[in-house]
Ligand SMILES: Nc1ncnc2c1ncn2[C@@H]1O[C@H](COP(=O)(O)OP(=O)(O)OP(=O)(O)O)[C@@H](O)[C@H]1O
């Protein structure tokens with residue numbers, strides 16, 4: 320039989336699986352999401368990438384988003400959740416890795432109330448700050464926030480606002496923690512084990528009453 324999360328996640332006539340991918344800046348979330356996409360067919364939605372695309376698109380919120388990213392601050396949830404929701408609807412997929420989100424309690428509450436979707440689990444990349452700092456400073460992707468001044472601010476926001484979200488899900492037994500300091504391939508071995516065991520547990524679609532299905536607005 321389906322679980323409460325399964326029932327909540329019936330959207331657009333299908334079961335939607337969401338995995339939140341959390342961890343500090345530079346812990347390797349994006350790197351591992353690319354591997355998960357290849358092996359498990361998820362769609363990768365990075366909240367940071369969506370916000371950067373919004374800046375590039377010349378949207379009316381672009382200037383505000385750009386200055387918040389430069390300061391390492393968290394953009395108002397209304398904006399980020401809308402971008403995520405649009406990307407989910409446009410993807411045609413029903414399995415999503417939502418990377419770098421929720422970054423604070425407001426993100427979490429807004430996503431849950433707007434979409435009605437609860438995560439299958441939270442994949443949490445645990446990495447010491449000095450390793451993350453080293454990785455960010457050698458990333459060289461031209462990101463405006465990969466400089467020491469902004470990195471310090473991002474670490475502070477992570478400790479004060481993002482870790483409490485991990486703790487929230489942890490208290491519900493919904494966090495799968497990964498030792499992210501290992502080499503990329505070794506980290507992915509651990510990630511694979513988690514996804515393989517989750518696939519076995521996910522209940523088939525037929526287990527759910529069709530009355531729970533909702534149509535796309
Ligand atoms: N396990 C690893 N060991 C060493 N370097 C790594 C590892 N994983 C990722 N990297 C490198 O560290 C940098 C940051 O990785 P990545 O962009 O995946 O992190 P992230 O958590 O998505 O960061 P952000 O939150 O800032 O977007 C990249 O240059 C990546 O190639």
Ligand SMILES: Nc1ccn([C@@H]2O[C@H](COP(=O)(O)O)[C@@H](O)[C@H]2O)c(=O)n1
Pocket residue numbers: 344365366367368370387388389390391392393394395399418419420421422426464473
């Ligand atoms: N939920 C989020 C995610 C990101 N941001 C802003 O984007 C910056 C970069 O994020 P990455 O995940 O790509 O590192 C981040 O520092 C925030 O300024 C956000 O506001 N909300």
